[in-house]
Amino acid sequence: MTSLTGLIVLVGSSLLLWLALVGLAVTRKLRRDRRELRSVERRARYEVALRDGDAAAIAAICADVHAVAAEVDLAVAIDAVYTTLSDGRIEVVRDTMEASSLFSGLSTKLEDRRPTTRARAALLLTRPGIPAIVEQVVPLLGDPDPDVRLVACSGLARAATPRAAELLIWALMAHLLPPERIIERLGAPWAVETIILTLKQGPSAVPDVLAGIAPRGEEVELDASLARALGLARDPRAAPALTALLDSDSTEVRISAARALGRVGAEACVPALIAALDSEDWPVRAQAAKSLGALGAVDALEPLEECLSDRAWWVRANAARALRELGEPGIDALQRTLEHDDRYAVDRAREQLALHAVVEEHVGV
Amino acid sequence: MTALLEQILHGFNVFTLGYFVVLQMTFTVLAIVGWRAIEDYVERRPMRDYRAVAESEMSMPVSILVPAYNEAPSIVAALRSLLTSQFVEFEIVVINDGSTDETMEVLTDAFGLVKVGRVPRSNISTQLVHGVYTSPLEPRVVVIDKVNGGKADALNAGINHAVYPLFCAIDADTMLDADALSRLVWEFQAEPETVAVGGIVRIVNGSEFDDGRLARVRTPRNLLANLQIIEYLRAFLGGRIGWSKSGMLLIISGAFGLFRRDVCVEVGGYDPTTVGEDAELVLRLHRHRREQEKPCRITFFPDPICWTECPEDLGTLVRQRDRWQRGLIEMIARHRKMLLRPRYGRIGCIAMPYFIFFELLGPTIECFGYTLFVLSLVLGIVSLPFALAFFAVSLTYSLVLSFLVILMEERAFRRYPGWSDLIRLTLCAVVENVGYRQMLAVVRMRSWYTLARGKHHWGEMKRKGFGPLLPGGIGISTVPRLDPTADPVLAGEAPAER
Numbered sequence: 001m002t003s004l005t006g007l008i009v010l011v012g013s014s015l016l017l018w019l020a021l022v023g024l025a026v027t028r029k030l031r032r033d034r035r036e037l038r039s040v041e042r043r044a045r046y047e048v049a050l051r052d053g054d055a056a057a058i059a060a061i062c063a064d065v066h067a068v069a070a071e072v073d074l075a076v077a078i079d080a081v082y083t084t085l086s087d088g089r090i091e092v093v094r095d096t097m098e099a100s101s102l103f104s105g106l107s108t109k110l111e112d113r114r115p116t117t118r119a120r121a122a123l124l125l126t127r128p129g130i131p132a133i134v135e136q137v138v139p140l141l142g143d144p145d146p147d148v149r150l151v152a153c154s155g156l157a158r159a160a161t162p163r164a165a166e167l168l169i170w171a172l173m174a175h176l177l178p179p180e181r182i183i184e185r186l187g188a189p190w191a192v193e194t195i196i197l198t199l200k201q202g203p204s205a206v207p208d209v210l211a212g213i214a215p216r217g218e219e220v221e222l223d224a225s226l227a228r229a230l231g232l233a234r235d236p237r238a239a240p241a242l243t244a245l246l247d248s249d250s251t252e253v254r255i256s257a258a259r260a261l262g263r264v265g266a267e268a269c270v271p272a273l274i275a276a277l278d279s280e281d282w283p284v285r286a287q288a289a290k291s292l293g294a295l296g297a298v299d300a301l302e303p304l305e306e307c308l309s310d311r312a313w314w315v316r317a318n319a320a321r322a323l324r325e326l327g328e329p330g331i332d333a334l335q336r337t338l339e340h341d342d343r344y345a346v347d348r349a350r351e352q353l354a355l356h357a358v359v360e361e362h363v364g365v
Numbered sequence: 366m367t368a369l370l371e372q373i374l375h376g377f378n379v380f381t382l383g384y385f386v387v388l389q390m391t392f393t394v395l396a397i398v399g400w401r402a403i404e405d406y407v408e409r410r411p412m413r414d415y416r417a418v419a420e421s422e423m424s425m426p427v428s429i430l431v432p433a434y435n436e437a438p439s440i441v442a443a444l445r446s447l448l449t450s451q452f453v454e455f456e457i458v459v460i461n462d463g464s465t466d467e468t469m470e471v472l473t474d475a476f477g478l479v480k481v482g483r484v485p486r487s488n489i490s491t492q493l494v495h496g497v498y499t500s501p502l503e504p505r506v507v508v509i510d511k512v513n514g515g516k517a518d519a520l521n522a523g524i525n526h527a528v529y530p531l532f533c534a535i536d537a538d539t540m541l542d543a544d545a546l547s548r549l550v551w552e553f554q555a556e557p558e559t560v561a562v563g564g565i566v567r568i569v570n571g572s573e574f575d576d577g578r579l580a581r582v583r584t585p586r587n588l589l590a591n592l593q594i595i596e597y598l599r600a601f602l603g604g605r606i607g608w609s610k611s612g613m614l615l616i617i618s619g620a621f622g623l624f625r626r627d628v629c630v631e632v633g634g635y636d637p638t639t640v641g642e643d644a645e646l647v648l649r650l651h652r653h654r655r656e657q658e659k660p661c662r663i664t665f666f667p668d669p670i671c672w673t674e675c676p677e678d679l680g681t682l683v684r685q686r687d688r689w690q691r692g693l694i695e696m697i698a699r700h701r702k703m704l705l706r707p708r709y710g711r712i713g714c715i716a717m718p719y720f721i722f723f724e725l726l727g728p729t730i731e732c733f734g735y736t737l738f739v740l741s742l743v744l745g746i747v748s749l750p751f752a753l754a755f756f757a758v759s760l761t762y763s764l765v766l767s768f769l770v771i772l773m774e775e776r777a778f779r780r781y782p783g784w785s786d787l788i789r790l791t792l793c794a795v796v797e798n799v800g801y802r803q804m805l806a807v808v809r810m811r812s813w814y815t816l817a818r819g820k821h822h823w824g825e826m827k828r829k830g831f832g833p834l835l836p837g838g839i840g841i842s843t844v845p846r847l848d849p850t851a852d853p854v855l856a857g858e859a860p861a862e863r
Contacts, residue, residue, distance in 0.1 A: 014760070146555060348482070355501035
């Protein structure tokens with residue numbers, strides 16, 4: 001009898017546990033469905049107010065944002081419309097947010113003990129790109145949590161001021177974040193002047209609040225990273241600085257500069273890239289050939305033709321490809337190469353001509 | 366004599382009970398760790414700008430390796446789908462592994478392939494490479510035409526010719542979420558010590574497609590496929606996240622994983638002599654990095670999703686599970702030196718004993734447990750109430766775990782938004798305990814026998830394909846057989862180059 005009672009209790013409690021879990025799953029799903037719908041509706045409402053630049057509506061939104069989900073929705077909405085807003089509307093958004101109680105509340109949350117709260121506050125605070133926010137965000141660059149540091153880094157890029165660029169360069173030196181994540185944010189026209197200045201004069205002083213964190217990177221490494229950032233910015237103002245870096249003692253810096261020059265697109269840098277085809281290091285020669293092709297530098301026709309007989313395979317391959325990218329004069333040069341004594345050069349030329357023929361055939365079709 | 370039998374049965378029952386308790390405790394710990402990790406991820410997700418990784422020219426570029434053997438009906442559709450990946454810089458390296466159908470011809474027609482000289486960046490030994498082809502129309506596509514050598518050999522040829530620092534090994538019959546690559550690459554850039562990252566593999570059967578892309582995720586009508594959905598969810602969300610967070614991940618699915626190319630070359634690439642080359646590579650990476658005293662972060666990330674078809678017929682499922690189990694046995698056997706050696710840390714002292722006891726021997730213990738339990742019941746060694754109570758407890762526990770992963774799925778990903786899908790999955794969580802699990806235990810136990818008989822074939826997979834792009838609707842693919850008689854040659858020499 002006792003064992004039967006035990007069995008009934010056991011099976012019954014198992015059944016109850018199972019039912020409780022089903023109930024939990026159902027209520028969670030219902031709640032999540034409702035929350036998701038509310039979130040979609042809220043984001044749409046925020047986006048309309050931001051696009052209209054309606055200060056009163058934006059102020060009302062700021063007063064209404066209390067819940068975590070609403071904070072995230074507002075940040076997402078600002079991101080969604082930011083690039084489509086005129087400068088005037090961005091100013092309205094910034095001024096209204098800065099004057100709201102939401103702004104001061106979020107500033108307090110930057111010191112919260114939970115990293116996700118700090119990151120979320122930093123995310124929303126920095127989305128409108130308020131320049132004054134830069135100094136508030138600085139301590140977060142040294143935060144123990146990588147997500148907080150990343151949000152701070154992205155926030156500085158949104159502020160897009162020379163001071164923000166200085167701080168990002170400093171974060172790059174201190175290895176506070178994966179370098180790629182900082183370089184991609186520095187790689188914009190707003191940071192070009194600061195980067196050029198840093199390449200000439202060295203990095204600025206370490207911010208006081210981060211004095212305890214020592215820079216770990218070497219100067220050469222920094223130069224290579226800054227060259228890459230200038231390439232991403234695709235700003236012709238960077239051409240002289242990058243050309244100067246082609247004379248660096250470091251192979252890594254010269255490769256980065258040659259690659260960046262191919263992206264900057266300034267014709268003035270073609271002679272320097274042609275000169276780089278004579279570099280002792282094959283990666284520099286290969287990169288210079290690639291960049292000359294990307295720039296469509298017809299002046300480089302002859303040097304590129306000579307590179308088809310280079311001793312390094314990648315230089316020959318890149319030079320042949322660059323010639324194809326130069327269009328008709330390059331194709332003629334590749335045709336001439338077929339008569340060449342150097343069979344390696346002939347191989348590369350034949351390969352590019354075959355690729356060209358397929359493209360022509362499809363264009364014809 | 367009867368007394369002795371009774372004692373043996375009693376002893377084995379106690380052992381089975383202990384085994385059950387320890388196993389369920391391990392599952393509980395893994396599920397709790399997994400749940401916490403999912404909660405953390407959900408909280409952090411809005412702060413992580415994955416789109417920036419997808420669009421940034423600074424992101425680490427990826428070579429996607431697609432081994433193909435007789436994939437003519439589906440390969441072009443698969444590549445067109447992969448080419449829509451939202452990632453800034455990637456190449457797709459298709460390795461035509463000596464196909465006997467028109468795989469090479471359909472690729473040439475579709476992409477206007479031209480044979481080019483391409484210097485391999487490493488020289489892992491593989492079967493002879495006939496040539497490397499590239500497409501001027503779609504420069505991201507590279508095709509390697511080689512002598513048949515099996516999937517691992519094909520992947521090794523792909524590694525040799527891949528140019529980017531990361532490679533993603535996927536099956537030709539899988540489909541990636543558009544943002545899957547950026548999420549995996551994030552892990553590599555966030556933690557430079559990362560050597561490999563696995564993504565979640567989900568079942569696509571029953572879903573709706575539009576122009577070869579996944580349009581709506583639905584659960585299939587086929588019971589077997591639904592049972593596998595629950596199984597996959599439990600394995601990935603309830604198991605691998607926990608192992609990964611504890612730094613003991615031993616398996617990255619061959620259908621979808623991202624690896625650092627240089628480290629894989631260092632260990633010699635995939636092993637073509639095992640059927641579980643994906644798991645074997647992961648364990649070899651752990652072993653090598655520890656022997657070299659270098660950091661080794663191998664992790665699992667639950668959000669980047671790879672969709673694959675699962676078997677809908679019993680025969681294919683049985684062959685697949687047999688192959689998986691044989692792969693696991695071979696993997697553990699080859700690296701048995703790591704077992705309980707402090708030099709290999711938690712991998713040797715916790716993960717490997719777990720795999721030996723619960724994954725390799727588990728199915729055998731389970732099958733004997735079922736048989737002897739019934740025998741004990743018949744002989745009266747175990748009372749009926751106890752048997753029922755044990756059954757109720759184990760069923761409840763299994764259901765709790767299954768519901769937990771369904772809740773995790775609902776909390777974090779919501780890939781099955783329909784009520785009907787959730788109800789179907791919930792019912793399957795109950796049904797799988799009656800017959801399905803026991804059947805799989807028998808299949809896995811039988812793998813010892815098939816391994817002893819020296820079976821090395823991969824079996825066949827009947828596929829329906831991803832939507833209307835596949836002519837005829839059904840493509841039957843035979844994954845390559847290993848050919849032990851062929852002489853491997855070094856394909857890592859630059860052809861006719863200085």
